[in-house]
Amino acid sequence: MSFAPDITEQLARARADLRMGVPVVLAGEGQAALVMAAETLTAQRLADVLALGGAPVLAITARRAETLKARAYDGSLARVLLPPGATPAWVQSIADPADDLRAPMKGPLQTARGGDTAAHSAALDLVKAARMLPAALVLDLPQGADFARQYGLTLIDLTAAAPILARRSALHPVVNARLPMEVSEAGRLHIFRPEDGGEEHYAIEIGRPARNTPVLCRLHSACFTGDLMGSLKCDCGPQLRAALAQMGGEGNGVLLYLNQEGRGIGLANKMRAYSLQDQGFDTVEANHRLGFEDDERDFRLGADILRSMGFSAVRLLTNNPRKVGMMEQSGISVVERVPLAVGENRHNSAYLATKAAKSGHLL
Numbered sequence: 001m002s003f004a005p006d007i008t009e010q011l012a013r014a015r016a017d018l019r020m021g022v023p024v025v026l027a028g029e030g031q032a033a034l035v036m037a038a039e040t041l042t043a044q045r046l047a048d049v050l051a052l053g054g055a056p057v058l059a060i061t062a063r064r065a066e067t068l069k070a071r072a073y074d075g076s077l078a079r080v081l082l083p084p085g086a087t088p089a090w091v092q093s094i095a096d097p098a099d100d101l102r103a104p105m106k107g108p109l110q111t112a113r114g115g116d117t118a119a120h121s122a123a124l125d126l127v128k129a130a131r132m133l134p135a136a137l138v139l140d141l142p143q144g145a146d147f148a149r150q151y152g153l154t155l156i157d158l159t160a161a162a163p164i165l166a167r168r169s170a171l172h173p174v175v176n177a178r179l180p181m182e183v184s185e186a187g188r189l190h191i192f193r194p195e196d197g198g199e200e201h202y203a204i205e206i207g208r209p210a211r212n213t214p215v216l217c218r219l220h221s222a223c224f225t226g227d228l229m230g231s232l233k234c235d236c237g238p239q240l241r242a243a244l245a246q247m248g249g250e251g252n253g254v255l256l257y258l259n260q261e262g263r264g265i266g267l268a269n270k271m272r273a274y275s276l277q278d279q280g281f282d283t284v285e286a287n288h289r290l291g292f293e294d295d296e297r298d299f300r301l302g303a304d305i306l307r308s309m310g311f312s313a314v315r316l317l318t319n320n321p322r323k324v325g326m327m328e329q330s331g332i333s334v335v336e337r338v339p340l341a342v343g344e345n346r347h348n349s350a351y352l353a354t355k356a357a358k359s360g361h362l363l
């Protein structure tokens with residue numbers, strides 16, 4: 001029978017549960033843990049977790065730990081011990097840097113050392129993929145499987161989940177249809193859907209580019225503020241329109257519109273980063289204070305889409321050398337990097353300068 005959800009489907013459920021504030025149970029070899037996203041943790045559920053006894057920890061990334069001056073003994077993550085009588089406000093203050101400057105003295109924070117961190121690491125993967133703050137409350141629960149059955153919680157087998165969490169999901173073409181556009185009447189929109197229940201991605205094909213010659217291509221990451229609202233804080237809107245205009249002018253091209261808002265952290269987290277930028281941090285520092293890397297995107301899915309459309313070589317419209325590198329590593333040859341320097345203004349000049357200085361962007 002194929003009615004029971006497989007591990008990929010269970011992980012999609014777990015992400016949805018965590019976003020709603022529902023706990024999930026992650027079970028490994030001989031151990032299990034109850035996990036909740038810090039961002040959606042309610043006072044009632046925190047009280048219930050504390051009433052279970054044991055020693056819950058707040059798993060955060062090593063990036064966030066750096067800002068909080070907490071020792072990260074576990075490589076890319078740290079397990080902060082909850083102080084006696086921990087409140088939801090305390091959990092929020094560790095997870096969310098919004099008030100770091102107003103209330104800088106949170107510590108000294110005690111962090112756990114030794115023991116198994118598989119559940120903590122998977123918990124952070126799940127809350128990140130659910131586009132929340134990268135912080136999760138984790139309580140070791142030896143009878144976790146029974147507990148999950150008793151309360152109807154999603155139960156994830158960590159051994160089965162590990163390979164799924166480590167690789168990117170396969171993308172499948174869903175549909176494509178003609179889309180006359182201002183830049184070209186010969187437009188076509190293709191929709192691609194991942195197997196893991198995540199965001200769909202799009203390809204805009206202009207004209208009917210030959211599959212056996214390098215195609216003019218743009219890998220564009222979603223930017224609601226820049227693409228749609230005319231935000232002056234970045235250069236995304238002008239880059240999107242310039243790329244489409246160039247493809248329309250040449251009569252051929254492919255623009256991949258990847259739903260990786262905020263360099264892969266989601267729009268809510270990007271707005272948290274904007275708020276930190278208003279406190280004086282640059283775009284890279286803001287990501288780090290939130291607990292993210294500068295850039296959480298995986299451009300290899302762009303290569304997957306190109307391959308599935310039959311392309312193997314591109315002339316890539318970008319100023320970002322990482323995009324070129326990731327295309328090449330994924331077997332799409334970049335025969336030319338076509339610069340795309342448009343849209344500088346007095347609100348985004350510092351942002352563009354930071355990208356050049358810290359992220360290697362070519363201007």
Ligand SMILES: Nc1nc2c(ncn2[C@@H]2O[C@H](COP(=O)(O)OP(=O)(O)OP(=O)(O)O)[C@@H](O)[C@H]2O)c(=O)[nH]1
Nearest residue numbers: 220221222223234260261262263273283318319320
């Ligand atoms: N986290 C974060 N994301 C931002 C910020 N400003 C813009 N973005 C996001 O950055 C992404 C911009 O991506 P791209 O247009 O591909 O830009 P790029 O990596 O600079 O590369 P090229 O434009 O190709 O040179 C979009 O997903 C935006 O939402 C910011 O301050 N913080």
Ligand SMILES: [Zn+2]
Nearest residue numbers: 223226234236
């Ligand atoms: Zn933007």
